[in-house]
Amino acid sequence: MTVSIEAGRGAAAPGDAFNGDCPGRTVLNHVCSRWGTLILLSLRDGPVRFSALRDTIGGISEKMLSQNLRTLTRDGLIERSVEPDSPPKVSYALTDLGRELTIPLEGLLDWIGSRTIEVVKAQRRHDRQHKPGA
Amino acid sequence: MTVSIEAGRGAAAPGDAFNGDCPGRTVLNHVCSRWGTLILLSLRDGPVRFSALRDTIGGISEKMLSQNLRTLTRDGLIERSVEPDSPPKVSYALTDLGRELTIPLEGLLDWIGSRTIEVVKAQRRHDRQHKPGA
DNA sequence: CAGCATCCAAAAGGATACTG
DNA sequence: CAGTATCCTTTTGGATGCTG
Numbered sequence A, B: 001m002t003v004s005i006e007a008g009r010g011a012a013a014p015g016d017a018f019n020g021d022c023p024g025r026t027v028l029n030h031v032c033s034r035w036g037t038l039i040l041l042s043l044r045d046g047p048v049r050f051s052a053l054r055d056t057i058g059g060i061s062e063k064m065l066s067q068n069l070r071t072l073t074r075d076g077l078i079e080r081s082v083e084p085d086s087p088p089k090v091s092y093a094l095t096d097l098g099r100e101l102t103i104p105l106e107g108l109l110d111w112i113g114s115r116t117i118e119v120v121k122a123q124r125r126h127d128r129q130h131k132p133g134a
Numbered sequence C: 001c002a003g004c005a006t007c008c009a010a011a012a013g014g015a016t017a018c019t020g
Numbered sequence D: 001c002a003g004t005a006t007c008c009t010t011t012t013g014g015a016t017g018c019t020g
Helices: A023-031 A036-042 A050-056 A062-074 A096-130 B023-031 B036-042 B050-056 B062-074 B096-130
Strands: A078-083 A089-094 B078-083 B089-094
Touching: A023 A036, A023 B096, A036 A050, A036 A062, A036 A096, A050 A062, A050 A089, A062 A078, A062 B096, A089 A096, A096 B023, A096 B062, A096 B096, B023 B036, B036 B050, B036 B062, B036 B096, B050 B062, B050 B089, B062 B078, B089 B096
Parallel strands: none
Antiparallel strands: A078 A089, B078 B089
């Protein structure tokens, strides 16, 4: 089995995302999930409240938002804080760990912002060539 | 309903990943899917054959590999080429568009490689505090 | 307001069998 | 080798209703 482990080391690198059994894969899946990236990026400019997140991220349900928020909090990437008011005010913010992560994520977002048009063109080109319709 | 488009702007930016209806969201989902990121990153060092990809990406099934490969090809991010041999040799390579994308993606992978340990620690800390067992 | 629980629909994903 | 097709399981996600 091609599980080449760094000579001598007792364990495979935990951060190896290519290895389906490594924690790194789990982290990748949390961060790079349907909603994870958008949630993290929504927090770039400071703490944001639950309802604001829901409004910022088009199409997310409260259930999914809540669920992802819990996962990312557990991962130490974001932090939850409650102001004991009535009605309650809960906001979420990036931790230092999470903030590091937004650097490549922002690069990804920027790329999408500028290159999506190219992708759409490619899709159309592809569809024309492969569905020579009648 | 509630399709509030940012007032003032003539059209919603196609690349706005925060908007659930924009092509940018679709692109984000293709790139940042369970397998998309790993496939793209597997192609960093040049063309790779189907079976090699399957072996590199731990846990992926042939079905998912094939499916994602088709999607990313349609998006213009990777390119499929066949050497007409018997048995056939098919390989996949990044396009210029796809290569740009690997820059932030690589940043993400690097972060995972170096910070996964911190994430695991955070998870354990969290679990200890929230499951005060007995 | 922020959220969890429940129920149900839809999509992703895996195993297997089969083709050029 | 490099897939496709089919079937079936698992996961994801949404709608709704209820709490502090």
